[in-house]
Each structure stands twice: as structure tokens, then as C-alpha cells.
Amino acid sequence: MVIKMVDYYNGRILLQPNEVPKEWVNILPSLPSPMTPLINPMDGRPAPPEMAFAIFPKECVMQEVSQDPTIPIPNELREIFANTYRPTPLHRALRLEKDLGMQGDRIKIFFKNESCSPTGSHKPNTAITQAFYARKEGLDELVTETGAGQWGSALAYGCNLFGLKCTVYMVRASYFQKPGRKILMRSFNAEVYPSPSNLTESGMNFLKQDQEHPGSLGIAISEALEHSMRSDKIKYSLGSVVNFVLLHQTIIGQEVKIQLAKIGIEKPDILIGCMGGGSNFAGLMIPFAKDKIEGQNQNMKIIGVEPRACPSVSKGEYRWDFGDSSMKGPIIKMHTLGHTFVPSPIHAGGLRYHGMAPIISILSNNRIIETKMHHQTEVINAGLQFAKAEGILPAPESAHAINETIDQALKAKENNEKKVILFNLSGHGFFDLLAYEKYMNGELREYELPTEQIQKALQSKEMPKIDESQF
Numbered sequence: 406m407v408i409k410m411v412d413y414y415n416g417r418i419l420l421q422p423n424e425v426p427k428e429w430v431n432i433l434p435s436l437p438s439p440m441t442p443l444i445n446p447m448d449g450r451p452a453p454p455e456m457a458f459a460i461f462p463k464e465c466v467m468q469e470v471s472q473d474p475t476i477p478i479p480n481e482l483r484e485i486f487a488n489t490y491r492p493t494p495l496h497r498a499l500r501l502e503k504d505l506g507m508q509g510d511r512i513k514i515f516f517k518n519e520s521c522s523p524t525g526s527h528k529p530n531t532a533i534t535q536a537f538y539a540r541k542e543g544l545d546e547l548v549t550e551t552g553a554g555q556w557g558s559a560l561a562y563g564c565n566l567f568g569l570k571c572t573v574y575m576v577r578a579s580y581f582q583k584p585g586r587k588i589l590m591r592s593f594n595a596e597v598y599p600s601p602s603n604l605t606e607s608g609m610n611f612l613k614q615d616q617e618h619p620g621s622l623g624i625a626i627s628e629a630l631e632h633s634m635r636s637d638k639i640k641y642s643l644g645s646v647v648n649f650v651l652l653h654q655t656i657i658g659q660e661v662k663i664q665l666a667k668i669g670i671e672k673p674d675i676l677i678g679c680m681g682g683g684s685n686f687a688g689l690m691i692p693f694a695k696d697k698i699e700g701q702n703q704n705m706k707i708i709g710v711e712p713r714a715c716p717s718v719s720k721g722e723y724r725w726d727f728g729d730s731s732m733k734g735p736i737i738k739m740h741t742l743g744h745t746f747v748p749s750p751i752h753a754g755g756l757r758y759h760g761m762a763p764i765i766s767i768l769s770n771n772r773i774i775e776t777k778m779h780h781q782t783e784v785i786n787a788g789l790q791f792a793k794a795e796g797i798l799p800a801p802e803s804a805h806a807i808n809e810t811i812d813q814a815l816k817a818k819e820n821n822e823k824k825v826i827l828f829n830l831s832g833h834g835f836f837d838l839l840a841y842e843k844y845m846n847g848e849l850r851e852y853e854l855p856t857e858q859i860q861k862a863l864q865s866k867e868m869p870k871i872d873e874s875q876f
């Protein structure tokens with residue numbers, strides 16, 4: 406492969422619109438231990454497909470359990486990606502390398518830039534796809550919940566592309582404290598309600614207890630699910646954790662493979678991503694992890710990074726648990742801190758989920774991937790170092806991956822190793838400026854989740870007991 410200098414201008418490796426990948430990579434048939442089913446909370450047995458069909462767009466349910474090793478991305482959808490923001494650039498972080506004192510070409514740091522999507526994160530990759538399938542199925546509306554608003558704004562944008570109605574139940578505390586994302590959602594025609602709301606029965610029950618209830622993601626999920634039952638033209642949409650969402654995100658890693666090949670790099674030595682529900686990390690690494698499982702790239706390190714305040718894989722247990730805190734949704738086998746876990750108010754709102762995608766959990770059990778944890782103070786510090794060097798203020802979530810990348814690069818330098826390190830920049834931080842301001846003012850606190858608190862949540866009577874011999 407001839408390396409053209411032009412590919413390295415500004416350290417950016419760009420692809421043409423017609424190079425949007427033709428397929429998603431499905432890891433299910435390659436997993437070293439089999440995928441676990443979603444369990445119906447009503448009877449403790451695997452949820453029948455009809456149940457899932459009633460909740461999610463049909464095509465997504467098929468993809469959730471598909472055993473095909475790759476799934477074609479419909480041409481119509483590829484065209485929409487090409488006309489909007491894909492492929493996204495792969496950057497070589499030349500100024501960050503220099504800042505870290507890297508000499509010569511022994512250590513190369515790359516990042517995939519998902520922050521340049523219309524809503525500023527990787528989430529439109531699945532939001533657009535789900536809206537596309539919903540429109541094809543003849544639905545009128547998608548409904549979802551959102552915490553800080555990243556997912557809500559991605560779905561609002563996706564629905565608006567296809568003329569679908571979008572309803573978002575937004576955790577009440579965020580609705581009032583972080584109006585930016587709400588305004589963005591409404592700019593894309595979404596209807597946004599503070600949750601708990603008086604539009605659903607579950608919402609009204611919580612409002613009865615407390616007129617000023619701050620809400621939670623669990624309550625917002627219950628409201629969105631209840632709302633979706635109003636009509637068979639309305640379905641529910643999820644932004645992470647489930648298999649089909651991770652599948653849609655593999656477009657990221659597929660592009661990275663093409664981009665690295667263009668500059669003559671066969672494979673990275675270390676892949677890094679932050680983990681909330683696991684979708685952006687999975688999207689980057691699944692195409693590479695599949696090769697690793699099949700015996701290639703055995704030495705590749707694949708690292709998922711969690712906040713010390715919410716270390717679901719690093720410190721949680723692998724067991725059956727509810728996906729939501731109001732125990733209405735399916736029961737999932739995953740690494741979990743317990744659905745009663747109340748996260749500390751760290752700024753990386755997207756990483757405050759109690760569980761983890763089952764695919765990530767299985768890959769971690771089989772040591773295909775490893776995990777690391779960081780404190781939010783060191784994370785924001787790393788985010789600022791990256792911003793100064795590369796000119797992009799990262800989302801606090803993405804700054805977890807940056808923190809680990811810097812650590813790995815410095816370690817490799819110390820050991821005089823030759824390494825290609827690549828991380829996913831899952832989003833920009835323009836709606837998270839408060840986190841940076843607090844850090845600058847010395848007001849940012851460290852939270853470490855105490856082991857006793859994890860034990861307490863996992864011993865809760867509310868943890869489901871599932872008898873696997875029954876299915």
C-alpha cells in the first residue's frame with residue numbers, strides 16, 4: 406500500500422460519501438458464549454417475539470436475534486448517511502502526540518470523530534436507522550425517554566428526517582436544569598415533556614407523591630413505554646444496550662477499518678472507548694473484536710472505560726437484572742450495579758446507567774475486552790488537554806476514553822514500545838460547559854462508588870430471581 410502524504414494533511418483521513426459501509430457487523434454468531442435472551446418480567450421466561458414486535462420497530466426485533474454475520478445497510482439509508490454526515494473523519498491527534506512528548510512515529514494516536522454528527526454524538530447512527538425502519542413499517546410516531554438529552558435530540562433529529570412524530574419524556578430535573586438539549590429537541594419538532602408528567606398513569610402516580618418530583622430515567626422509561634401502548638402506530642425507541650443498537654453503531658468501526666487501510670495501517674494495537682450502555686464502544690470495536698475471536702489480532706488490547714462513580718463492568722456482578730429502575734421492562738443478563746443503584750451526580754450523564762449491554766458483558770467475561778476506571782476530575786483534565794491540542798472540546802463521556810488513551814500512550818513511551826492507539830470521540834461537549842467551568846473553578850468533586858453500596862444494591866429484595874433451567 407502506497408502512503409500518500411495528502412492523506413495526512415491536518416492529520417485527517419477522509420472518505421468519500423460513496424464509501425459509507427455497505428454492511429453492519431453482527432457479533433452474535435461469533436460470540437465465545439451464547440447470547441442470553443430478554444426475559445419477560447411477568448413470568449420469568451424468555452419474552453416471546455410478539456411481545457418485542459409490539460414494542461419496537463419490526464426490523465429492529467429481527468436484527469436483535471439475527472445470526473447472520475453481517476447485515477446489509479439498505480441503500481436508501483446509506484444515501485441518507487452520505488447526504489448528512491457520514492463517513493465521519495478519522496484524525497491523527499498530531500498535536501496531542503507532540504504535547505505528550507511523543508517522538509518520531511513510534512506512537513501514533515488516532516481518534517474517530519463522531520462529534521461532527523448533526524446532534525454532536527454517535528447516537529444519530531441508530532436514531533436515523535430506527536426512524537427509517539419505523540417509516541417503512543408505516544408507523545406515525547416514536548417515543549423515548551432521555552436523561553440529559555443526547556439520545557432525545559438524536560431521535561428528534563432522526564424522526565424529523567422522515568416526517569415522523571417524536572415524543573420525548575425527559576427527566577424532570579434535567580428538563581429544568583439543562584434547557585439546551587430540550588430546545589434542540591424542539592427545534593427538530595419533538596414534543597418534550599418533563600417526567601414524571603401527568604400524561605401517563607405511571608407519571609401521575611409519582612406526581613401524586615411529590616408535585617416537584619425530580620424524576621429518574623426509570624420513571625421516564627415507564628412513561629415512554631406506557632405512551633407507546635396508546636396505538637399500534639406508535640412504537641418505543643432505545644438508544645443503547647440492546648443488540649440492534651450496538652449493531653447499528655458498527656458503521657463506526659467499519660469506516661475505521663477502511664480509513665486505516667488507506668494509510669497502510671493493518672490494525673491498531675489498542676482500541677479505546679467510553680462505556681455507558683456500551684453502544685459507541687461496541688460500534689468501534691465489534692468489527693475488530695470479531696477478528697480477534699476468530700484468531701487474528703490476538704494481541705490487540707480493547708479497552709472500555711467507565712467512571713469510578715458508576716463502574717458496572719469493573720465492579721458490578723454478572724447476573725439477571727431489570728433494564729429499568731421501575732421494573733417494567735425486560736430482565737437482562739448483564740454486568741450490573743443493581744437497578745436500585747442511585748448514581749452520583751457526575752457530569753458524564755451518558756455513563757450513569759446501572760447495567761451494561763449483554764454483548765459487552767459476554768466479551769468481558771471471555772476476556773476479549775478489558776475495562777478501566779477513571780475519576781471525573783482526571784477525566785475533565787484530560788478533556789481540556791485534548792481540547793487545547795486538537796481544538797475540539799470533548800463530551801465528558803468521551804473524555805473518559807481520552808484519559809485512558811493518554812495513560813496508554815505515556816506507558817508505551819516509557820517502555821519504548823511502538824503502538825497505534827485509536828479511540829472513539831463519541832461526542833462534543835458544547836452542552837456540557839458547566840462541567841468544564843466547575844473544574845476550572847476547582848469545584849469539581851471526585852466520586853468513587855463504595856463497595857458496600859454496590860453490595861447493598863445487589864442484595865436488594867427487588868433483584869429478580871431467574872431459573873435458567875426453565876428455558
Ligand SMILES: *Cc1c(COP(=O)(O)O)cnc(C)c1O
Nearest residue numbers: 645681682683684685755802832
Ligand atoms: C450517550 C453517550 C455515551 C454513552 O452511551 P453508550 O451507549 O455507552 O455509547 C457516550 N458518549 C456520548 C457523547 C453520549 O452521548
